[in-house]
Amino acid sequence: MLYDSIGFIGTGNMGSAIASAAARSGQAKEVLLADYDPAKAAALAQTLPGARPSTNEEIARTCQLIVLGVKPQMMAGMLSPLTEILRARADRYVLVTMAAGLSCARIRELAGVSCPVIRLMPNTPCALGAGVVLYCGLDAEQADLDNFAALMAPAGLVDPLDEKLIDAASAISGCGPAYVYLFLEALADGGVACGLPRDKALAYAAQTVEGAARMVLESGKHPGALKDAVCSPAGSTIQGVRALEANGFRSAALEAVIAAYDKTLELGKK
Ligand SMILES: NC(=O)c1ccc[n+]([C@@H]2O[C@H](COP(=O)([O-])OP(=O)(O)OC[C@H]3O[C@@H](n4cnc5c(N)ncnc54)[C@H](OP(=O)(O)O)[C@@H]3O)[C@@H](O)[C@H]2O)c1
Structure with missing residues (x-):
């Protein structure tokens, strides 16, 4: 002990x-x-x-x-x-x-x-x-x-x-669960819009996010390569990726981390 x-x-x-x-x-x-x-x-x-x-x-x-x-x-x-x-x-x-x-x-x-x-x-x-x-x-x-x-x-x-890197890391790992919850809620909303019951839509979304995160951690592959492996030519997934890109998904995630980092620095000065 x-x-x-x-x-x-x-x-x-x-x-x-x-x-x-x-x-x-x-x-x-x-x-x-x-x-x-x-x-x-x-x-x-x-x-x-x-x-x-x-x-x-x-x-x-x-x-x-x-x-x-x-x-x-x-x-x-x-x-x-x-x-x-x-x-x-x-x-x-x-x-x-x-x-x-x-x-x-x-x-x-x-x-x-x-x-x-x-x-x-x-x-x-x-x-x-x-x-x-x-x-x-x-x-x-x-x-x-x-x-x-x-x-x-x-x-x-x-x-x-x-x-000196703790505040930057905090903007991902400390604040990140909130971003992921938003993403999960939005995925489930999409599923509901397509006719799935809410509880099933949320369960499938959460399990998918956990599984995808484990693929990144356990395969050691770049997330871009894992994304490519899901997107078949002329398939459905690449159309979803197109919609995400058109709506600034990656930029939104990147800006969220920087906004949280800036706010953390500001709080530390007070
Ligand atoms: N939440 C996160 O995801 C997260 C992530 C990383 C770091 N943090 C850090 O973790 C710390 C706690 O955050 P939190 O989200 O857990 O806040 P929280 O839920 O509000 O917990 C703080 C607790 O401290 C109590 N408290 C306040 N003043 C006190 C005093 N003088 N003596 C004894 N207890 C007192 C509060 O009681 P009352 O509610 O009765 O006021 C409350 O129960 C923060 O410094 C935050 O920056 C949080």
Whole structure:
């Protein structure tokens, strides 16, 4: 077991998904959970092995890893009452942030301490073990990073990334599920327009997107080559591709990533 105790402050959508992966890793004896709404942390604690409800103060005072799961704009207000507690600690601890746009250095500044920081960029499919967790550190030892990667392993793909690329990656993996949901909804709408019942249209669309993504990951082939293999000459699929191109599908996806990246940079400056 790598950790005696780890704590999560903020058990909303992302904090709970990451806490659940950490609890399932079996690498922490105790997982402490705190939220603005104590009932939320208590309900999550009931579902996770080794977890119990706690408070921001207890987590700041005792945990080896303190995972900050609140929105970027709530970070300063959440951290400032904890500064004195953190400064009073004589033992080693690591702050872990998942806040979009806030650098490790900024988190340390907001916390008013000089401890090591690990920054991760997760996405919501981490809750199913099919997510992406990118991470980097500031003054973290290699052992801190390796232990953290082991803790996150049940979340999905866990990959170290230079901090200067985290915001760019976040515009794909952090925000990307929303884009894919739009695509799925639109595919299903198309199916309904062609006469399919809604539930079947959505199930076929979701399975197709998952299968196509696995083809890219597991075949190692370029997506363009995989697309060519589906498009027979004078067939139906190439007509669908023509319609997508005519309506700016690729450009829309590319612009979505850049728009999210720009917004993340803007949020980080505030
Ligand atoms: N959602 C994503 O897909 C995603 C992807 C990548 C990164 N992130 C990052 O993950 C972080 C959390 O996002 P989220 O979507 O999970 O937000 P969320 O669902 O709103 O969760 C944040 C939780 O923190 C609680 N909270 C707020 N202030 C607190 C305080 N002072 N002490 C204790 N708990 C407090 C909130 O409680 P109340 O609801 O009662 O205010 C809420 O339960 C953000 O920094 C975000 O940038 C999210």
